[in-house]
Amino acid sequence: MNRKVRFFIPLFLIFSFLSAQETPLKALVGGTLIDGYGSDPIKNSVIIIQGERILAVGNQDNTPIPENAEVISTEGMSVLPGLWDMHVHTMINGHADYDYWDRTYPPLFQDVIMPASAQQLLMAGVTSARDLGAPLEASIGVRDAINAGKIPGATLYVSGPFIQHKPYPGTEEFRWGVNGPEDGKRKIQKLAKAGVDVIKLIDQDQMTMAELKAVVDEAHKYKLKVVAHGHRPEEIRRGLQVGVDCFEHTGLSSAPAYPDDVMDMIRERTAQMNLGPLFWCPTVEGLYNYEYVRDNPEKLDNDSWHLGLPDSVVTDIRNSIKHPDQLPYFQLTPIRKPTLRTKIRQLMDAGVVLLVGTDSGIPMKFHSQSTWNELDVWVNEFGIDPMYAIRAATYWPALWMGVSDDVGTITPGKYADIIAVNGDVLRYISLLQDVDMVIKRGTRYK
Numbered sequence: 001m002n003r004k005v006r007f008f009i010p011l012f013l014i015f016s017f018l019s020a021q022e023t024p025l026k027a028l029v030g031g032t033l034i035d036g037y038g039s040d041p042i043k044n045s046v047i048i049i050q051g052e053r054i055l056a057v058g059n060q061d062n063t064p065i066p067e068n069a070e071v072i073s074t075e076g077m078s079v080l081p082g083l084w085d086m087h088v089h090t091m092i093n094g095h096a097d098y099d100y101w102d103r104t105y106p107p108l109f110q111d112v113i114m115p116a117s118a119q120q121l122l123m124a125g126v127t128s129a130r131d132l133g134a135p136l137e138a139s140i141g142v143r144d145a146i147n148a149g150k151i152p153g154a155t156l157y158v159s160g161p162f163i164q165h166k167p168y169p170g171t172e173e174f175r176w177g178v179n180g181p182e183d184g185k186r187k188i189q190k191l192a193k194a195g196v197d198v199i200k201l202i203d204q205d206q207m208t209m210a211e212l213k214a215v216v217d218e219a220h221k222y223k224l225k226v227v228a229h230g231h232r233p234e235e236i237r238r239g240l241q242v243g244v245d246c247f248e249h250t251g252l253s254s255a256p257a258y259p260d261d262v263m264d265m266i267r268e269r270t271a272q273m274n275l276g277p278l279f280w281c282p283t284v285e286g287l288y289n290y291e292y293v294r295d296n297p298e299k300l301d302n303d304s305w306h307l308g309l310p311d312s313v314v315t316d317i318r319n320s321i322k323h324p325d326q327l328p329y330f331q332l333t334p335i336r337k338p339t340l341r342t343k344i345r346q347l348m349d350a351g352v353v354l355l356v357g358t359d360s361g362i363p364m365k366f367h368s369q370s371t372w373n374e375l376d377v378w379v380n381e382f383g384i385d386p387m388y389a390i391r392a393a394t395y396w397p398a399l400w401m402g403v404s405d406d407v408g409t410i411t412p413g414k415y416a417d418i419i420a421v422n423g424d425v426l427r428y429i430s431l432l433q434d435v436d437m438v439i440k441r442g443t444r445y446k
Contacts, residue, residue, distance in 0.1 A: 023051045026442070027065045031074030031420055033057070036081045036394040036409030038387055041426070045079060049416040052442040056412055072444075074437070078425035080390060081410050082127025082417035082440060083432075084397035085371045086281045087248055087357025090117035090142070090156070091134040091174065093313070094305060096320040096327050096363040102170055108313070110138035116308030118146060118153025120367040121360075123307065123446055125435035127417040128397065128407060129154045130357070132200040132227060132248070135174045136160040140195055152445060155417075157401050159200035159227065160191050163215055165207045178207060181214035188215055192222035197401070199226045201244065205234035209241075216242045225400070230280070233262050240265050246279040246400065248357070250287075250343040254335040257342050263350060270351035279400055280347050281357035284340045285374040286365045288381065290333045293364055294324040305366035321364050329363045341382050348384075355400065356393035372432035379429040386426045416442040 026049040033045035035057070046063040048056040056063055065071065091109050093116070095101045105113055114134065121129050131139060139158040146153040160174075163184075167175035178184040184207075188199065199219045204212050219226045220243070228239040230247035236258075239247060252258060258266075270278045293299055300321060306314045321327070347354065356378075358370035375393060378384040398408025406415050420437040438446040 024442075025050050025055070025066050025069035026416075026439075026444075027069040027071045028074050028079060028418065028420070029060065029065065029071055031077040031079040032424070033410060034078060034080040034387075034390060034426070035411065036391060038391055038395070041078075045074070047079065047410060047416075047418065049418075049439070049442050052415055054410060054412050054414055054416050057410055072437075074420050077420040077422050077436065078431070079410070079418060079420045080425065081394040081408060082419050082438070083125050083371055083393045084356065084408075085121065085126045085129045085154075085358055085360060085374075085393070086246075086355045086397050086400075087283050087359055088117070088121065088129045088131055088367060088370075089133055089359070089361035090114040090129075090131050090367070091138070092361035093117060093309065093317060094321065094361065094364055094366045095317045096329065099170065100320075104316075105313075106135065106173060109135060110141050112308070112310065112313070114138060114142040115145070115151050115153060117361065117367045118142065118156060119151070119308050120305060121154040121371075122152055122438060122440060123304070123435075124368045124371060125419040125421075125432060125438055126154050126367075126371050127419070127438070127440045128401075129156055130198060130227070130397070130401070131156045131158045132198075133159060133162045133174060136191070136194055136196070143197075155407075155440070157197040159198045160194065160196045161200075163187060163191075163199060163201050164203040165211075178211050178215060181208075181210045184211050184215040185218045188218040188222065188224070192219075192224060196224065199224050201226055201239075202229040203235070204228055204238050204244075205232055207238075209238065212238055213242050216244060225402075227281075233259055236262050237265060240269055243275075246281060246355070248281050248283065249359070250282045250284055250340055252339070252343070254332060254339060256339050258346050263346060266347070266350045266352065277353040277396075278351070279355055279396070280352045281355045282340075282344055282347070283357050283359040283374070284344065284382075285370065285377045286359050286362055287330075287333050287336055288340055288377045289373060290330045290364075291337065294330070297324050300324070300364060302369065304368035307368065324364060327363055344378075344382055344384075353396055354378075354384075354388075354392050355397055356389065369433070372430065375432060376430050386429050389429065390425070416440075 028047040033042040225245035228244040231251040360370035398404040
């Protein structure tokens with residue numbers, strides 16, 4: 001008996017050693033590393049990747065490169081964690097007519113539209129995204145197919161259908177109405193049992209407070225965070241009262257600023273350290289850049305948003321945005337645009353933690369372009385510190401989603417979700433419009 005045990009242990013160690021030797025190693029060498037924690041970048045960095053995960057991080061003076069590693073030069077590049085976009089709609093792709101899209105394309109959502117959106121995000125350097133609002137089965141199916149390595153795409157954290165007072169006509173597949181507190185609980189239970197990652201709540205000012213509280217409390221019971229619209233003052237007031245976990249959009253239409261009582265409530269919430277940060281996803285770039293895109297429509301000719309889509313769908317989308325100046329969706333936008341900077345500053349001054357999210361998929365806003373445009377507006381138009389902006393697209397989203405042990409920073413033991421661009425991204429944030437290298441879970445996609 002003892003002899004068998006003594007024989008087994010050496011074999012086990014040998015097999016473990018051989019397995020480790022067979023796991024492919026990559027070494028990213030020479031770039032300036034922005035690791036996601038906000039400290040000074042690491043010059044002449046070295047990142048060792050073993051399989052899906054990061055094995056070691058340092059510089060060329062203190063981190064030896066294994067002889068059997070594939071060496072990938074990042075000289076002259078900024079190296080940073082894969083980006084997150086915390087507000088995408090993979091079921092839509094920039095088409096200007098929602099009613100038409102919702103009637104025509106649901107049969108293609110799961111097998112064509114949503115996979116194409118996820119792949120476009122990945123090739124733009126977005127390795128993780130929060131997908132808010134889509135049919136339940138399609139959301140779970142696409143997310144799981146990506147996680148299983150069956151299709152390429154950003155790692156998705158999905159909400160499934162919107163939860164609201166009453167769905168808009170023709171949208172019942174991806175918008176679920178709530179009729180009373182018990183019905184609200186049942187809807188959340190169904191989503192939780194299906195395996196969603198988050199709950200998306202809209203029009204909460206149209207619910208009764210009993211319904212709203214039941215929805216949020218039930219979500220929290222299942223350890224699901226709740227994302228809520230902040231389009232109207234009462235949506236924000238009620239959301240704060242029931243403890244939603246993140247607000248979406250700057251909102252309030254063309255009103256110049258958030259009302260004083262709303263700001264008082266926000267400051268009261270951010271002062272409660274025991275509750276953690278109050279998070280907000282402002283989604284400004286689609287509004288802020290509309291007039292420029294309207295007047296320079298050649299930007300829409302960039303074919304990066306065609307990836308994964310049949311020619312017929314590309315043509316349909318292109319025809320719908322043929323006259324950017326005539327789109328009803330954006331007619332009020334020129335009046336709203338000047339209010340965005342004020343509202344962003346109000347939120348930051350009140351201690352809110354901003355997350356990068358784009359509303360990607362809305363008319364003329366494509367998954368291949370929206371995220372870098374959002375970062376560009378934050379930094380170059382609103383004067384937000386580039387490191388703050390990068391952390392809002394890396395560190396904080398991973399923390400919010402509860403997956404910071406695996407992603408969000410470039411740290412030994414975490415998944416190798418890493419991107420790189422030629423040049424200094426802290427000085428020229430717009431370099432992110434053309435990401436040179438994309439690695440997700442150790443696999444190099446670009």
